[in-house]
Amino acid sequence: MKRTATAVWNGNIKEGQGQISTESAVLNKTSYSVASRFENGVLKYNGQPSTNPEELMAAAHAGCFTMKLNLLLSTAGFNPTTLETQCSVTLDPKIVAITQSALKLKARVPGITPERFNEITQDAKVNCPVSKAYQNNMEITLEAELLA
Known part of the structure; x- marks a missing residue:
């Protein structure tokens, strides 16, 4: 594809x-x-x-991570009602390099424990295709909040 x-x-x-x-x-x-x-x-x-290229990279990472997370949650038997991911890609103008992609997630996932939520979100962070493309090239961070 x-x-x-x-x-x-x-x-x-x-x-x-x-x-x-x-x-x-x-x-x-x-x-x-x-x-x-x-x-x-x-x-x-x-x-x-x-x-700009960084905004497009941020959109790609937020979209890909959210889709991967939804797949992993659904496969694990959870039905998320809301997954909202914001992504900020940082361009350091001093070295003219993209240095970070920071994911910030707010999620409603009925019936999941905080531990299982953390495990699945970390899996999505590492294994979504855009994260795989970015890894070893920039720092990828994730801040995930499980909403009640």
């Missing part, structure tokens, strides 16, 4: 801008720029919504 995305950049690095499109067209010529990547809080370019 392969998935495809295309990036096009026009102009120089400082004043230019790029567009990202995905095979599914969920992203269709979505803008990205130096400002949207390196300046905190800047997610617009020329007044248009703009993204």
Whole structure:
């Protein structure tokens, strides 16, 4: 199985801008720029919504981890009612490297013990396909909260 995305950049690095499109067209010529990547809080370019590679990596990791966790919980006989994962990917501008992907989970899983919840969430953290792609390249952390 392969998935495809295309990036096009026009102009120089400082004043230019790029567009990202995905095979599914969920992203269709979505803008990205130096400002949207390196300046905190800047997610617009020329007044248009703009993204960056780290935001896309965070979305991929949050989505993949949540799906893997749901699969593991269901396979173990639990029926989660809510799994909400936030992911923050850190780009260190001093070394121009992505250094961390931090997952933060809030979950409602009736009938699970805190110990079993922790065991399954750690399994999902290590074994979701995006975590596997990121491991050995950056620190991956997980903060998991089991809600009543």
